[in-house]
Amino acid sequence: MKCEAGASDNAECGARSADDCQLLNPQSIRTPHSAIHNQSAIRNPQSAMTPPTILPGAIVGVLGGGQLGRMFAMAARRLGYRVHTLAPEHDTPTGQIADVEINASYDDVEAVRAFAKGVDVVTFEFENVPAAAAAAAEAHAIVRPNGRALAIAQHRLREKTFLADHGLPVAPFARIDRDADLAAAMAKVGCPAVLKTAAFGYDGKGQVAIEKPDDLGPAWETLGRREAILEAFVDLQREISVVGARTAGGEWSPFAPIENEHLRHILDVSVAPARIPALTAALAVDVTRRVMEALDYVGLLCVEFFITRDGRLLVNEIAPRPHNSGHLTFDACRTSQFEQQLRAICGLPLGSTEMFQPAAMANLLGDLWEGGEPRWAAALAYPDVKLHLYGKSSPRPGRKMGHLTALADSASEAKARVLQARAALKG
Ligand code: AMP
Numbered sequence: 001m002k003c004e005a006g007a008s009d010n011a012e013c014g015a016r017s018a019d020d021c022q023l024l025n026p027q028s029i030r031t032p033h034s035a036i037h038n039q040s041a042i043r044n045p046q047s048a049m050t051p052p053t054i055l056p057g058a059i060v061g062v063l064g065g066g067q068l069g070r071m072f073a074m075a076a077r078r079l080g081y082r083v084h085t086l087a088p089e090h091d092t093p094t095g096q097i098a099d100v101e102i103n104a105s106y107d108d109v110e111a112v113r114a115f116a117k118g119v120d121v122v123t124f125e126f127e128n129v130p131a132a133a134a135a136a137a138e139a140h141a142i143v144r145p146n147g148r149a150l151a152i153a154q155h156r157l158r159e160k161t162f163l164a165d166h167g168l169p170v171a172p173f174a175r176i177d178r179d180a181d182l183a184a185a186m187a188k189v190g191c192p193a194v195l196k197t198a199a200f201g202y203d204g205k206g207q208v209a210i211e212k213p214d215d216l217g218p219a220w221e222t223l224g225r226r227e228a229i230l231e232a233f234v235d236l237q238r239e240i241s242v243v244g245a246r247t248a249g250g251e252w253s254p255f256a257p258i259e260n261e262h263l264r265h266i267l268d269v270s271v272a273p274a275r276i277p278a279l280t281a282a283l284a285v286d287v288t289r290r291v292m293e294a295l296d297y298v299g300l301l302c303v304e305f306f307i308t309r310d311g312r313l314l315v316n317e318i319a320p321r322p323h324n325s326g327h328l329t330f331d332a333c334r335t336s337q338f339e340q341q342l343r344a345i346c347g348l349p350l351g352s353t354e355m356f357q358p359a360a361m362a363n364l365l366g367d368l369w370e371g372g373e374p375r376w377a378a379a380l381a382y383p384d385v386k387l388h389l390y391g392k393s394s395p396r397p398g399r400k401m402g403h404l405t406a407l408a409d410s411a412s413e414a415k416a417r418v419l420q421a422r423a424a425l426k427g
Contacts, residue, residue, distance in 0.1 A: 004057075009092065014129070014238070015064070015331060015361045021246050021311055023103065028168075031048055034377045035123035037209050038397070039261065042260060050336065051247070051248030051249055051347050051410070052142075052347060053346065053347040053348065054120050054142075054154075054317060054345070054346035054347060055346070056079050056080035056081055056348070057080055057082070057405070058081055058120060058121070058346070059081070059082040059083070059084055059099075059118065059119040059120050060076050060081050060082070060083050060084070060114055060120065060121055060123065060342065060345070060346070061083075061084045061085070061086070061115055061118070061119030061120075061121065061122040061123070061137075061141065062083060062084070062085045062086075062094055062123055062124070062125050062127060063085075063086055063087075063106065063112070063115075063122060063123070063124045063125070063129050063133070063370065064085070064086075064087055064094065064095060064124055064125035064126030064165070064321075065086075065088075065089055065092025065095055065101070065125075065126075065131070066087075066092065066093055066094065066124035066125055066126060067086025067094075067390040067400060067402075068094075068106040068126075068321055068322045068323075068338075068389065069085055069087075069093065069098075069126075070092075070094045070096065070097050070390055071322070071327070071330060071336070071338045072094075072123070072125060072190065072322060072338040072341055072342065072387075073085070073094055073098050074338065075098075075336060075338035075339040075341075076338075076342050077097065078339075079339070079342060081097045081342065082100075083097065083098040083099055083100075084098060084099060084100040084101075084102065084115065084118060085098040085100070085101050086102040086104055086106075086107050086111065086115045087101075087102075087103070087104075087126075088103070088104065088106065089103070090103045092395075093390040093391050093392060094422055096391045100118075102115055103111060106128075106129045106130055106133050107130055107133065108133075109130075109132055109136045110132055110135045111317030112133040112137055112164050112425050113136045113137070113139070113140060116136065116137040116138075116139070116140035116143075116162035117140045117141070118142040119141055120141065120142070120145045121141060121142045121143075121144060121346065122137045122141045122142070122144070123143075123144055123145075123299060123321075123341065123345050123346050124145070124150065124320065124321050125322070126128050126320055126321070127150055127153050127154045127211065127319065127320050127321060128154050128199075128200055129150065129154075130275065131150075131151055134147040134150050134151075135147055139263040141204050142345075143266070143354075143424065144248075144297065144298040144299045144344070144345040145295070145297050145298055145299040145301070146295075146298070147298075148238045148295065148296075149297050149301075149320050150320055151296040152295065152318070153301075153318045153319065153320040154199065154306040154320075155198055155199050155318075156197075156198050156229045156317070157173075157175055157197055157198045157227070157229050158198075159318055160173045160229060160231075160318060161282045162250065162294070162316075163291070163315050165405045166196070166291075166294050168287055168290060168291065168315055168382035169194070169287070169312070169313060169315060170314055170315050170368075171231050171232040171234050171253070171306070172188065172189050172190070172231070172232040173189060173229050173230060173232070173316050174189050174229070174230045175198075175227070175228075175229060175230075176220060176227070176228045176229070176230055178216075178226050180214050182217060183218065185216070185230040185337070186216055186230070186348060188230075189231065189232050190232060191210060191211065191212055191213055191228045191233075192210060192211055192232075193209075193210040193216075193231060193232055193233050194209055194210065194230075194231050194233055194394045195208045195210055195216065195220065195228055195229075195230050195231075195232050196228060196229050196231060197223050197224075197226050197227070197228055197286065198227040198228055198229055199226075199227070205265075205345050206223060207265070208222055208223060209233070210233075212232070215353065216230070219352075233307055234306045234314060235308055235309045235310075236306055236307070236308065236309070237307045237308060237309045237311070238259060238274070238276065238306075238307040239259070239260045239261070239262065239304065239305065239306055239307070239316070240257045240258060240259050240260060240274045240284060240289040240304075240307060241257070241258050241260055241270075241302050241303065241304045241305065241323060241325040241326070242254055242255070242258075242284045242285055242287075242302065242305070243255045243258070243259050243300065243301070243302045243322070243323055243325070243326040243329070243337050243340075244285075244288045244289065244292055244300070244301060244302075244303075245299070245300045245301075245337075245340040245341065245343070245344040245350055246292045246293075246297050246298060246299070246301075246344060247298060247343075247344050247347055247348075247350065248290035248347055249347065250300045251349070251350055252289055252292060252293075252350075252354065253340070253350040253351075254285045254288055254338075255272075255282045255291070255326065255329055255333065255337065255353045256272055256273040256274070256281070256353070256355060257274040257276065257280075257284050258270050258271065258272040258273075258274055258283065258326065258328070259271045259274035259275060259276070259399075259411070260325050261274070261303075263296070264345050264398075266365065266400075267325060267363055268362070269323045269326070269360060269361065269362050269363070269415060269419070270324070270325040270328055270360065270361045270362055271358075271359070271360045271361075271411045271412075271414065271415050272328055272329075272355065272358065272360075273334065273342075273355070273358060273411060273413075275411055275412075276307065277311075279312055281309060282385055283313055284303070284305055284313055287303060287305075287313070288301070288303045288413070291303055291315075291318060297320075298320065298344060298345060299320070299321075299341060299344050299345050300322055300324070300337055300340055300341035300344055301318060301319065301320050301321070302318070302319040302321075302323030302325065302326060303315055303317075303318055303319075303320065304316040304317050304318075304323075304325075319332050321341075322338055322341055323335045323337070323402075324363065325361075327361050327388070327405065328359040328360065328361040328405050329353070329404050330386075330388070330405065331359065331386045331405040331407065332355050332356055332357065332358075332359035332405065332407055333352075333353055333354065333355050334351060334352040334353065334354050335350070335351025335352055335353060335357070339351060340353070356407060357407040357408060357409065357414070358374070358407065358408060358409070358410050358411040358413070358414050359405060359406065359407045359408075359414050360405070360406050360408075360409075360411065360414035360417065360418040361403050361404065361405045362401050362403060362404045362418045362419060362421075362422045363400055363402075364389075364396035364400075364401050364402040364403055364404065364422070364425070365397070365398055365399060365400060365401060366394075366396045366397050366398060366399035366401055367397045367398065367402070367424065368395070368425060369395035369401075370397075371426065374425035374426065375424065375425055375426070375427050376425070378424035378425060378427065379404060379421040379422065379424050379425050381424070382406070382417065382420065382421045382424070384406055384407060384408070384417065385404055385405070385406045385417065386404065386405045386406075387402065387404055388402050388403050388404070389401065389402035404418050404421050404422055406418035406421065
């Protein structure tokens with residue numbers, strides 16, 4: 001999945017500009033940079049010997065308004081930080097928790113600039129922010145992760161090329177940018193394969209399966225003849241993910257690998273710890289560390305992996321933000337992925353990622369509302385199951401509305417439990 005931000009309630013904010021919007025919540029306005037240790041380092045990061053620590057009380061800016069930002073904002077506010085968010089929609093899942101919600105397009109470089117000036121550090125919950133916006137933010141605030149990491153992670157070709165160049169395992173792939181590339185790509189990658197748009201693809205969108213060589217031309221037409229990547233189809237045994245965090249000082253900490261099951265290309269259920277050989281788990285964690293070091297990454301990142309039927313580990317993609325599979329860390333770990341993101345971008349010591357118990361998470365998509373409001377009380381009757389809802393008002397099919405988490409003595413029991421609770425929602 002390339003992106004998980006999902007707020008899209010389209011009511012207008014009513015404010016004409018970022019500054020107008022801040023006035024809607026004047027209580028939360030304060031001067032940024034007042035809670036930062038090592039001020040000179042902020043103004044000129046290059047001159048700093050020690051990376052600055054951004055202390056509680058400072059303002060954290062989140063680009064994006066979806067559920068990832070919402071849970072990040074919850075963690076940040078618990079630690080006494082102020083949160084500002086910028087997204088094109090109004091009353092977003094993040095905005096409902098943040099101190100200040102700014103309603104502007106990511107293409108509105110002036111709005112992004114004003115936003116960055118008003119905060120101490122900027123982070124993302126949505127990676128498809130244009131490079132110009134990330135650069136505008138970087139000119140006025142500390143931005144974590146850096147624009148280069150974002151540029152690589154938001155473009156499948158740059159991402160796969162970066163991974164291959166660093167000796168990290170990926171499925172065979174080739175670039176398609178014009179008709180003349182089709183035959184060479186097919187010769188390199190073979191069949192079956194998957195054709196994906198290079199940019200703005202997520203949750204299986206912008207993907208076409210290629211069963212035979214003759215499918216490739218029409219598939220490229222279907223994708224609008226846009227720059228694309230042809231990837232070998234991987235005979236999957238399992239999919240796993242590793243979420244890790246890294247500070248500017250180079251401290252790094254991974255969560256245990258998580259096992260993921262998709263339905264119609266959308267994450268359905270995650271289970272942790274992943275039921276995989278210890279060696280595969282160690283390798284996945286090591287690849288994640290190498291990705292973060294190669295990107296000089298500060299913040300939290302998720303690497304999604306394929307495990308092939310013959311046991312090989314391949315990187316599918318990199319998400320430069322918290323990940324849907326890591327939602328279970330909210331209830332199952334000493335430190336959630338969201339708190340860890342905050343600690344990493346603020347230069348605080350990273351927390352323990354130890355799990356209290358094996359856990360499972362089941363997504364709640366808009367489809368669940370087809371027969372009316374889900375039976376919340378029936379799921380909550382499972383005392384060991386936690387319900388998370390993202391405050392979205394229109395439950396469209398495929399839209400991520402919330403999730404359930406269960407803890408149990410084993411990963412398999414946790415999975416069975418969370419699926420029972422989700423089934424109970426439908427009655
Ligand atoms: P993506 O948006 O690239 O993460 O793709 C969504 C899902 O489609 C993945 O989690 C896999 O289940 C499946 N998928 C994507 N690429 C491949 C591939 N090359 N081979 C097999 N399955 C794939």
